[in-house]
Every structure is written in structure tokens, then in C-alpha cells.
Amino acid sequence: MNYQKITFLFLFLSFSLSAQIKQDSTANDSLKNTSKKGFFSDKDLSLIDSLVIETRYKSPLTANINYVIKGLEAKEKPTKKIPTSLLKERLKQLDNSSPFFIEYNPILENVINSYLKYRKKYYPALMAKAEYYFPMFEKYLDQFDIPLEMKYLAIVESALNPRARSRVGAKGLWQFMYLTGKQYKLNVNSYVDERQDPIKATIAACKYLSDLYDIFGDWDLALAAYNSGPGNVSKAIKRSGGYQNYWNLRQYLPRETAGYVPAFYATLYIFKYAKEHGLAPENPPIYHFATDTIQIKKTVSFDQITEVTGIETEMLQFLNPEYKLDIIPFVKNKKYSVTIPRNATIKFLEKEKELYALVDEDNAKREKPLPKYLELNQRLRYKVRSGDYLGKIAKKFGVRVSQIKKWNRLRSTNLKIGQRLTIFPRRL
Structure with missing residues (x-):
């Protein structure tokens, strides 16, 4: 790929991911107790994930967040920590068989032990979902020449819940924001949200990851950029003095990304060594x-x-x-x-x-007709009614007041009954 193409692709992704990056801002707050060395406390480790799964999704992994956070695990059978020597050996095997740099370090060890302690009872149901989704993921990952291990990214993103929605509006198995999804051909209308379509969203995620790999030439860095955007990863490389290994520049990445990649590695480890930890999938609803x-x-x-x-x-x-x-x-x-x-x-x-x-x-x-089919990037004309104000209209269509003012060249928020407004709705 020539320099001009790389530059164009970098600028395109940086712009398209600006909204996507915001979805992880609240994860920052949950990690503020980390030490200067980057080590997480036991409480912090129970919260690590790209979108802090327990507080954002309704899924088998989120059923007992208050119970987990307070550390009330008296009813749980104690989970023995993995001997460090054995963990090192297993991580070395994973590293040898994948294109990722899966190296042992105390941070990753703590994340793995934390997941096994706090989430072990949820994995059988999650693994049952994986029986359905993973063959689908692997088909398209292979088609786009992406490591098959990247299928575990959907677990970190959404706990394999295709209707998962983050607090800032990212949706689906791969958690696309509206604008990013639109740029990767995921359309939304009053009936259908293609970000929640397992196949179409997977294809979009593969294209996205391929674009990130074209920029960095490294799957670990592409993984980090999926979370925080290529701009933050490029800054971390520069601040580290030019290091290209994720673990060497990790301390220069945003804190949520510093927890995100270990969450991915921990998930990969637990699925690969599920049998050794007494984990087996429930029967999937269907293949x-x-x-x-x-x-x-x-x-x-x-x-x-x-x-x-x-x-x-x-x-x-x-x-x-x-x-x-x-x-x-x-x-x-x-x-x-x-x-x-x-x-x-x-x-x-x-x-x-x-x-x-x-x-x-x-x-x-039927007395009341079905909702009108409307593409959410289509324009409509709205007639102002008694009691309307810009905030109310903006909330109705899922847009901002500033956008309505811009679309209609309004200098103030004053409206007149019967006034016509141009709206480009995001929801109906």
C-alpha cells in the first residue's frame, strides 16, 4: 500500500471513529484507582472490559453485577488461582499458535484469575451462544484473512448479545456507533437496524479490522485501535519512542484500552483452556x-x-x-x-x-396503521404543533437541537405553530 493510500485511510478512520471512541469514556472512570505502575486492584479487575460489560448489557454475564462489585462471593465455590508457572506455559503455547503477542505479565494473570473467580458460572451459557455464532464469525474472518482468534472480540464487546446497546448508542455484536456503522454500509431504518444483523455486522467488523491492520501492520495494535481509535494508538507509538509492540506502548494508551486488550487475551485463554478449568457449554438453542x-x-x-x-x-x-x-x-x-x-x-x-x-x-x-417505513438518513418535514419546542422535537427523532438549528438555519430556539422544519431522523 502506497503512502498516499495509507494517509487517506488513516484520516478516514480517524474521522469515522471519533464518535466510536466516545463510547469508552465512562470506562475511564471505573479504572481511576489504578496505580502508577498500571496494576489493577481486585475490585477494578471485576470491572475490566471494553464497555464494562456488567453495567451496560443485559446478558448472562450481567445478571449479578451488584453481587460481584461488593465482593459477596460467599455462596460461590472458591476458585483456585492458576499456578504462575502453568499459566506461563499455556500463554506461551497460545502465543506460538496465534499472530498476537500473548506474553505473560502480572496484569494479564490477575485479569484471568479475576474472570475465573467472578464470572465462571456465566461461561457455560456464553459458550452455548458461541456454539451458534463462532462458525459464522470464522467464515468471514477467514474470507477477509483475519486471525480466527478475533472472534473472541465480540465477547468482550457485547457478551454475544446482538441487541446489546451501550450507554452512548453503540449497538450489536460488534458495537458499532451509528455513523461508523453507516460508513461500513450498516443501514438503519424504522424497522431494521443492521448493526444488530449478525452477518452484516460481522462483515463490517472484518472490513474495519482489515483497515486498521493496513495502518499498523500488527493485530495487537489493530485490536487496541478498535477500542480507542487509530489516532490514540499512533500517539502512543510516538510517545513510546517508536515501539510497535503493544506491551511496550501500553502505558501510553488510554486507560480503557489498557484494560481492553488484556480482557481480550483473558477471554481467549479461558475459552482455549475451558476444559482444564471445568467449563463446558450448555446446549445451544440451535446451530x-x-x-x-x-x-x-x-x-x-x-x-x-x-x-x-x-x-x-x-x-x-x-x-x-x-x-x-x-x-x-x-x-x-x-x-x-x-x-x-x-x-x-x-x-x-x-x-x-x-x-x-x-x-x-x-x-x-387494524385500526392503527403499522409504523411508516423510513430510512433514518432520509429527510422529513415536520410541522410544529402547540407545545412543541426544539428539545422535545430533537428527543422525538433522536437528534440534537444544534442539528435542527443547522438544518433549518435557525438563529434562535423560538418556534411558531405551523412552522415547517427539515429533520434527518435517527429514530422514529
Whole structure:
């Protein structure tokens, strides 16, 4: 890659990730008790993760955060710490078999022991999710020539919850912000959020990681840049005197990134040596190879599919997390499909006419129409009503007051009833 292309790519990613970087700012607060040497206390270690999983996501890993933080582990069976010599040997084996620099150090040792102490009971359910998602991840990671170990990044990001949402609006398995997702072709509309689409979001994450690797030529640094942005990693390299090894420049990275990469390594270690630590997955709800997709011909709800075909709504929600309202829209020139268990495909096709007849029947009875399909980057014209003010309108459409003023060239916040405003909504 020539110099001009690298420079352009760096500037592009720096701009596109500016919003993404903000999502980790609150993680800074949780790590302020770290010592000058970079070592974490036991309490800090229970909180380390890219987005501090327990406080941000509803998932099997987040069920007992207050119990964990207070250290009330009396009901838990004590977990023995791994002998340092054995851990060194295992980390050396992982390092030899991966393109990452997985070196032993006390920080990583403490993170691993902390995870085994505080989260061990949650791993079987998490590993069951991995049985479904990991084969899908590996397919696209291999396609983009990315290390297969990068699949563990989705655990650190979202605990494998495709509907995970951070406090600042990052969504999906790979936690894309709206603007970053948009630049990687993840579209959002009133019915569908492609950041929550496991396949489309995985492809976007692969492209993102490939771009970061093109900049740094190192997977550890690409991993760090995924969290804090390429600008912060480049600054850390410069401040370290030019070091390219993550562990040599770690102290110059933002604190949340200093905890993020060890969280990734710890997750990788625990999954690789799950058996040695007495961990085994629960039975997964379904395997990815046991699913099929069918393109829909009318706007249809999960409830209607369940009523006609008998496929459980919970299964449809698990297999189709991108549909925000549990409704699959039918839109001209767009192809929306439903993912179902493969053993239900024939029945679905046999019942298809019956399904769409039910849709027509329900539409005829419905008093209130379904939400209008609208791309969230499309413009709409809003008519100011009595009681409206800019803050209220901004909240309604998920935008800022400053944006509304800019779009409409408003010099003040005063509005008139009947006034028309141009809005580019982010939600409806």
C-alpha cells in the first residue's frame, strides 16, 4: 500500500471513529484507582472490559453485577488461582499458535484469575451462544484473512448479545456507533437496524479490522485501535519512542484500552483452556448450520409467523435480532428475509399462503396503521404543533437541537405553530 493510500485511510478512520471512541469514556472512570505502575486492584479487575460489560448489557454475564462489585462471593465455590508457572506455559503455547503477542505479565494473570473467580458460572451459557455464532464469525474472518482468534472480540464487546446497546448508542455484536456503522454500509431504518444483523455486522467488523491492520501492520495494535481509535494508538507509538509492540506502548494508551486488550487475551485463554478449568457449554438453542432463510413477500410480524407455522417467537427473535419491532417489512427494491430453523422450512413454505392471508386479515382489522417505513438518513418535514419546542422535537427523532438549528438555519430556539422544519431522523 502506497503512502498516499495509507494517509487517506488513516484520516478516514480517524474521522469515522471519533464518535466510536466516545463510547469508552465512562470506562475511564471505573479504572481511576489504578496505580502508577498500571496494576489493577481486585475490585477494578471485576470491572475490566471494553464497555464494562456488567453495567451496560443485559446478558448472562450481567445478571449479578451488584453481587460481584461488593465482593459477596460467599455462596460461590472458591476458585483456585492458576499456578504462575502453568499459566506461563499455556500463554506461551497460545502465543506460538496465534499472530498476537500473548506474553505473560502480572496484569494479564490477575485479569484471568479475576474472570475465573467472578464470572465462571456465566461461561457455560456464553459458550452455548458461541456454539451458534463462532462458525459464522470464522467464515468471514477467514474470507477477509483475519486471525480466527478475533472472534473472541465480540465477547468482550457485547457478551454475544446482538441487541446489546451501550450507554452512548453503540449497538450489536460488534458495537458499532451509528455513523461508523453507516460508513461500513450498516443501514438503519424504522424497522431494521443492521448493526444488530449478525452477518452484516460481522462483515463490517472484518472490513474495519482489515483497515486498521493496513495502518499498523500488527493485530495487537489493530485490536487496541478498535477500542480507542487509530489516532490514540499512533500517539502512543510516538510517545513510546517508536515501539510497535503493544506491551511496550501500553502505558501510553488510554486507560480503557489498557484494560481492553488484556480482557481480550483473558477471554481467549479461558475459552482455549475451558476444559482444564471445568467449563463446558450448555446446549445451544440451535446451530447456525441448522438454519435457513426465506425472503418474505408481505410485511409480517413474528407473532403471525408463530401462529401459522408454530415456530416459537423467542426462536425468531434469536435468529432475527436485526428487526427492532419484531416485524419484517416488505419494501420495494429491498430484500428482507426471515431466518428460521431448517427443519421448519418445508412447513413454512406449505403454510406461506395461509400466513399472508392472515396478514391481510389482520391489516383489514387494524385500526392503527403499522409504523411508516423510513430510512433514518432520509429527510422529513415536520410541522410544529402547540407545545412543541426544539428539545422535545430533537428527543422525538433522536437528534440534537444544534442539528435542527443547522438544518433549518435557525438563529434562535423560538418556534411558531405551523412552522415547517427539515429533520434527518435517527429514530422514529
